[in-house]
Amino acid sequence: MSEPISVLTQRYDVPDAHTLAGYERTGGYQSLATAFDQAPTDLVSQVKDAGLRGRGGAGFPTGVKWGFTPRGTGKPTYLVINADEGEPGTFKDRELMERDPHQLLEGIIVSCYALESERAFLYLRGEYLWPGVRLEHAIAEAYEAGYLGKDIKGSGVNVDVTLHYAAGAYICGEETALLDSLEGRRGQPRLRPPFPAQAGVYGMPTQVNNVETIANVPHIVQHGVDWYRSMGTEKSPGPKLFCVSGEVNRPGNYEWPMGATAREIVEVSCQGMLDGRELRFWTPGGSSTPLLTGAHADTPMDFEAIMEAGSLLGTAAMQMFSDRTSVVEAARNWTKFYEHESCGKCTPCREGTFWLSQIYDRLLEGRGRSEDLDLLDEICDNIFGRSFCALGDGAVSPIKSSLALFRDEYEHLIAHGRLPDGIEAHTDAVDRNSGHGRPEQLVGA
Amino acid sequence: MAAPATDRRAQQDAHPSGDERFALLDKALKRARFEQDQLVELLHTAQEVFGHLSDDVLIYLARQLRLPPSRVLGVASFYHLFTFEPPGDHICTVCMGTACYVKGAEDVVRETSEAFDVPAGETTDDGRLTLWTARCVGSCGLAPVVVFDGTVLAKQTPQDLIAHVRELLAAEDAAAEEEAG
Numbered sequence A: 001m002s003e004p005i006s007v008l009t010q011r012y013d014v015p016d017a018h019t020l021a022g023y024e025r026t027g028g029y030q031s032l033a034t035a036f037d038q039a040p041t042d043l044v045s046q047v048k049d050a051g052l053r054g055r056g057g058a059g060f061p062t063g064v065k066w067g068f069t070p071r072g073t074g075k076p077t078y079l080v081i082n083a084d085e086g087e088p089g090t091f092k093d094r095e096l097m098e099r100d101p102h103q104l105l106e107g108i109i110v111s112c113y114a115l116e117s118e119r120a121f122l123y124l125r126g127e128y129l130w131p132g133v134r135l136e137h138a139i140a141e142a143y144e145a146g147y148l149g150k151d152i153k154g155s156g157v158n159v160d161v162t163l164h165y166a167a168g169a170y171i172c173g174e175e176t177a178l179l180d181s182l183e184g185r186r187g188q189p190r191l192r193p194p195f196p197a198q199a200g201v202y203g204m205p206t207q208v209n210n211v212e213t214i215a216n217v218p219h220i221v222q223h224g225v226d227w228y229r230s231m232g233t234e235k236s237p238g239p240k241l242f243c244v245s246g247e248v249n250r251p252g253n254y255e256w257p258m259g260a261t262a263r264e265i266v267e268v269s270c271q272g273m274l275d276g277r278e279l280r281f282w283t284p285g286g287s288s289t290p291l292l293t294g295a296h297a298d299t300p301m302d303f304e305a306i307m308e309a310g311s312l313l314g315t316a317a318m319q320m321f322s323d324r325t326s327v328v329e330a331a332r333n334w335t336k337f338y339e340h341e342s343c344g345k346c347t348p349c350r351e352g353t354f355w356l357s358q359i360y361d362r363l364l365e366g367r368g369r370s371e372d373l374d375l376l377d378e379i380c381d382n383i384f385g386r387s388f389c390a391l392g393d394g395a396v397s398p399i400k401s402s403l404a405l406f407r408d409e410y411e412h413l414i415a416h417g418r419l420p421d422g423i424e425a426h427t428d429a430v431d432r433n434s435g436h437g438r439p440e441q442l443v444g445a
Numbered sequence B: 001m002a003a004p005a006t007d008r009r010a011q012q013d014a015h016p017s018g019d020e021r022f023a024l025l026d027k028a029l030k031r032a033r034f035e036q037d038q039l040v041e042l043l044h045t046a047q048e049v050f051g052h053l054s055d056d057v058l059i060y061l062a063r064q065l066r067l068p069p070s071r072v073l074g075v076a077s078f079y080h081l082f083t084f085e086p087p088g089d090h091i092c093t094v095c096m097g098t099a100c101y102v103k104g105a106e107d108v109v110r111e112t113s114e115a116f117d118v119p120a121g122e123t124t125d126d127g128r129l130t131l132w133t134a135r136c137v138g139s140c141g142l143a144p145v146v147v148f149d150g151t152v153l154a155k156q157t158p159q160d161l162i163a164h165v166r167e168l169l170a171a172e173d174a175a176a177e178e179e180a181g
Helices: A020-025 A031-036 A040-050 A064-068 A090-101 A101-115 A129-144 A175-182 A211-223 A225-229 A262-269 A302-308 A326-341 A347-364 A372-383 A391-407 A407-416 B020-029 B036-050 B055-065 B069-078 B098-102 B107-116 B158-181
Strands: A079-085 A120-126 A160-165 A207-208 A239-246 A252-257 A277-281 A317-320 B090-095 B128-136 B144-149 B151-153
Touching: A020 A101, A031 A101, A031 A211, A040 A064, A040 A101, A040 A211, A040 B020, A040 B107, A064 A207, A079 A175, A079 A211, A090 A101, A090 A129, A090 A211, A090 A239, A101 A120, A101 A129, A101 A211, A120 A129, A120 A175, A120 A252, A120 A372, A129 A160, A160 B036, A175 A207, A207 A211, A211 A225, A239 A262, A252 A262, A262 A317, A277 A326, A277 A391, A317 B098, A326 A347, A326 A391, A326 A407, A326 B098, A347 A372, A347 A391, A347 B055, A372 A407, A372 B107, A407 B098, B020 B036, B036 B069, B036 B151, B055 B069, B090 B107, B090 B151, B090 B158, B098 B107, B098 B158, B107 B128, B107 B158, B144 B158, B151 B158
Parallel strands: A079 A120, A079 A207, A120 A160, A239 A317, B090 B128
Antiparallel strands: A239 A252, A277 A317, B090 B144, B144 B151
């Protein structure tokens, strides 16, 4: 049995945690002195030993990635924070930046020091206006107090942070597309190699890390590797933000150790499924991860176990759907998203997502043909592994998995021209349960 | 900035219209040191100042940054937040992400569209309300979500949203009437 924990979210209930005063009062910026006492390369080893894995979806070990950064080249090194959180169902970074922006800045400062970088770019999703307000304020306060800028608190360390507002393109969450976008171009992915660690922003060595990943760093530095590894599993240690949405009583961001199960998180943090409904299907890590069913509710939520169950942990965005909700309709919704967001660079993804979308429209309008399911399969196979970047792979995940797990619903649609009885396109129940604890709430101006 | 600061400040001509809003854009251009890699930021500024990106503004930016107009339009049209049509007085964006969708966002769009006689993606004839949809605004725990004039409205039923908009428009009418008479 796992228990909810409070590491990254420890200040979420402190009303003024977003201000420097509130952050310092609750123990903020204390990892800086510990960090600056050590050699940068020692910090990289520490992050490697702690087993921190990237929280942006891929789960690559952060310390190993940091190790790819060349040192002593005479070129500037850049840290880029990927805050372009745009996948349906994912909203962990938004709340983190709204409620505790200084935690991210502290992570940036320590990480920059470890990477011997003097400039970080924060690439913020353009729609995230309120997190932007909070971050701008926090960055200004940090400069004022000497946590950013030249010679931070007399340590001789220099770190500058540039906040960049993106302009609405899901593809820019892909790290090389993000780099092009940061340089003022259309955000389309670059051919690798060279990898960003060698040639990233303006051709300089660059690390691209997720917001939640960087927010973990000061905790590792301050409390040590053993403490960090006391949470989670051997291969996926540490705390994790799970963003739960869909048909649960209290959707929101909840922090649990890696390896907690979906059942635990939904029962304890979300107070169960809406109206006691049965869990039918869910995404463990956002819309680009293959669907799982109610039978997988006891799978530990860590990178290994979820992969073994046939999916990916991704960003741990759990979208939960009940036995009343149509999986075909949900898959159409995701497909429309990818159709809209395909950047147009490569043919399989650009054309394929349009074809897939047409087939879904046909199916759900009662015009499905008997060969449509094989056609879906074939188009998916021609996109998966054949598109330029991972967007295409993500686009076909919900389709392939729903075809494998819920073929009967597709077949019913084709045979009868409508959804099976008791299954609806969408539920009209809007919960207004305020509850206790920390379901997602509006952060007011 | 990281890129070498080549001096592009050899002054270009100011915009011939004398429209004061261009002075705001000029200020932003100067702050960006006329660097071509600042294009996305400058498009943000231009849209804030003018409300939308007209050909005139895009050509002006291209000229000031010494970029081909095709590059400026190419970048502007790539990103969803940039709009080439002037929006209405109020912008209502309904999230169509999956969490919102399964909780009835489609009904919210359909009924709002019917109530104010405006197709999704367009502006009412009187120019007062623009109805847009978004693919996911990242507030899935508050589904269904509507962003109204930059403010997030949580857990919206069609009735909630329609009432909210009607109230707002009525209050504006009342204020206008008071001013007039």
